[in-house]
Amino acid sequence: xxxxxxxxxxxxxxxxxxxxxxxxxxxxxxxxxxxxxxxxxxxxxxxxxxxxxxxxxxxxxxxxxxxxxxxxxxxxxxxxxxxxxxxxxxxxxxxxxxxxxxxxxxxxxxxxxxxxxxxxxxxxxxxxxxxxxxxxxxxxxxxxxxxxxxxxxxxxxxxxxxxxxxxxxxxxxxxxxxxxxxxxxxxxxxxxxxxxxxxxxxxxxxxxxxxxxxxxxxxxxxxxxxxxxxxxxxxxxxxxxxxxxxxxxxxxxxxxxxxxxxxxxxxxxxxxxxxxxxxxxxxxxxxxxxxxxxxxxxxxxxxxxxxxxxxxxxxxxxxxxxxxxxxxxxxxxxxxxxxxxxxxxxxxxxxxxxxxxxxxxxxxxxxxxxxxxxxxxxxxxxxxxxxxxxxxxxxxxxxxxx
Numbered sequence: 001x002x003x004x005x006x007x008x009x010x011x012x013x014x015x016x017x018x019x020x021x022x023x024x025x026x027x028x029x030x031x032x033x034x035x036x037x038x039x040x041x042x043x044x045x046x047x048x049x050x051x052x053x054x055x056x057x058x059x060x061x062x063x064x065x066x067x068x069x070x071x072x073x074x075x076x077x078x079x080x081x082x083x084x085x086x087x088x089x090x091x092x093x094x095x096x097x098x099x100x101x102x103x104x105x106x107x108x109x110x111x112x113x114x115x116x117x118x119x120x121x122x123x124x125x126x127x128x129x130x131x132x133x134x135x136x137x138x139x140x141x142x143x144x145x146x147x148x149x150x151x152x153x154x155x156x157x158x159x160x161x162x163x164x165x166x167x168x169x170x171x172x173x174x175x176x177x178x179x180x181x182x183x184x185x186x187x188x189x190x191x192x193x194x195x196x197x198x199x200x201x202x203x204x205x206x207x208x209x210x211x212x213x214x215x216x217x218x219x220x221x222x223x224x225x226x227x228x229x230x231x232x233x234x235x236x237x238x239x240x241x242x243x244x245x246x247x248x249x250x251x252x253x254x255x256x257x258x259x260x261x262x263x264x265x266x267x268x269x270x271x272x273x274x275x276x277x278x279x280x281x282x283x284x285x286x287x288x289x290x291x292x293x294x295x296x297x298x299x300x301x302x303x304x305x306x307x308x309x310x311x312x313x314x315x316x317x318x319x320x321x322x323x324x325x326x327x328x329x330x331x332x333x334x335x336x337x338x339x340x341x342x343x344x345x346x347x348x349x350x351x352x353x354x355x356x357x358x359x360x361x362x363x364x365x366x367x368x369x370x371x372x373x374x375x376x377x378x379x380x381x382x383x384x385x386x387x388x389x390x391x392x393x394x395x396x397x398x399x400x401x402x
Contacts, residue, residue: 011366013376018365019351021380023192023344028372029295031386032193033062035371036274037292039154041162043276044068044147046305048179050076054097054112059149061291061299066138066149067091071112076142078149079114079135090135094184101135110135144175146287162228162272169268172259173280178305181284181319185302189290189334191341193275193298194368196290199337201230201271201360209332212325215241216250217267225363232269232360249321254314256282258307271360273367279326283318286326296341350378 022028045057045068056069058081065081067090081089088105091098100117101110109118114135119125141148143159163170189196199205203223207214213221217234224231241247256264259282268280279286285305290298306319343349354361369375374385 011362011369013369014362014366015354016365016378017352017354017361018194018368018375019378019380020344020346020349021377022368022375023195023341024295025380026295027383027386028374029192029292031372032368033292035154036368037062038151039156040274041141041148041150041159041272041276042291043287043289044078044149046178046180046303047076047142047145047147047176049095050147052097054099055095056091056097057095057147058091058093062151064151065089066151068140068147068149069112073113075113076140076147077113078138078140078147080138082136083108083110084116084133084135085119144170145178146175157228159272163270165226166229166231166270170270170280172263173285174258174307175285175305177307178285179308180303181306182304185300187300187302188293189298189300189337190296191298191337192296192344193290193292194364195337195341195344196298196300197271197275197364198361199333199340200269200277201225201232201364202358203232203360204355204358205336209336210329212241212243212246212328215243216246216325223360225359228273230269230271230360230363232271234267236265236267243325245321245324249318249325252314252321253282253318254312274364281322283315283322 042059042061044059044066049055049057050068050070053070053072053074056067059066059068066078067081068076068078070076081091083090083103083105085103085106085108088103090101090103090110092104098112100112102108102118103110107118107120108116111117114137116130116133116135119128119130122128138149138151139153141150141159143163146159148159160167201223203221206217206221213234216236218237218239220233220235220237222233236250236253238250241250253265264282266282269277270280271277275291276289277287279288283306287303287305289301291301292298354365365375374381
């Protein structure tokens with residue numbers, strides 16, 4: 001049976017982690033941005049965030065700023081937030097609403113569908129073709145009410161195809177009906193973007209570094225890797241926790257009518273290739289993405305969603321308890337990844353062995369190696385390697401050098 005073309009072949013280096021130099025090297029960072037992040041889907045917002053004509057939201061990453069807006073015809077479109085005249089940013093900030101986009105530099109006017117319809121002193125531009133000078137579109141996708149964009153199309157799957165193995169699990173949560181219940185939160189992290197994702201899918205650190213999750217889940221925490229998505233889960237145990245917020249959450253989580261019985265006390269986590277995650281709880285849905293900034297820095301972008309209309313006091317209190325629990329978990333994870341990042345800079349560390357149970361780390365590393373063959377090298381090649389068409393791996397195929 002032929003292997004799906006979009007998935008990497010079996011990884012001959014599967015028993016090794018990605019090497020340390022990939023977490024600090026500027027050349028590999030540039031290749032990751034070009035080959036991994038630019039062609040990948042990135043979440044912008046929920047459709048309810050741009051419910052009316054003219055409503056827009058922006059996303060900044062990799063030096064680009066993308067604006068997603070709803071047209072007068074009700075369609076959602078995405079464009080580069082750049083005027084075609086002198087590259088001025090058309091809208092500023094994270095969100096807004098406008099009947100037209102008017103450039104604040106020279107007052108060029110664009111319709112909500114991207115067409116250029118107004119140019120002061122039009123006759124002054126003999127080379128201008130109005131029909132060909134609309135806003136530059138960005139590819140857009142929607143999945144269960146969430147809006148995604150990608151800067152380049154490398155033939156990779158759409159979001160629905162990525163999530164297909166787990167779509168039946170997500171369906172009862174009614175993502176389409178969700179509404180954001182807080183402002184978008186952005187936090188800087190002094191770590192390589194991959195360190196955030198590695199930690200998110202790392203199963204072995206839960207019983208070591210997260211006492212709270214261990215108290216809540218007991219031994220039920222489980223992971224699996226399915227193509228483009230990692231799945232993690234834990235069932236809340238009945239034994240009351242010694243922590244007051246954890247115990248409150250256990251005792252007061254109200255029944256959620258639209259969820260099956262098996263999901264009433266289930267915490268689900270999905271990490272989508274390469275840098276996005278949904279944390280799914282009975283009481284709310286959290287979204288997080290980690291956007292690369294430099295070889296040793298990234299930005300976390302987070303949003304929280306819930307179904308409207310559930311104003312039960314118990315639900316509000318449980319959501320607050322959820323926040324208190326996960327604030328501790330996030331602090332623990334931040335402490336961990338900052339120190340891992342420091343360790344990646346040590347000359348003593350090259351690559352570490354990956355256990356057979358670390359299926360998510362194996363899956364991620366295989367995809368990175370498929371896109372950047374030099375990621376198989378345990379030591380960094382000489383500077384300039386990314387511009388050398390005769391680099392060892394491109395000539396010889398897979399090999400491991402220590």
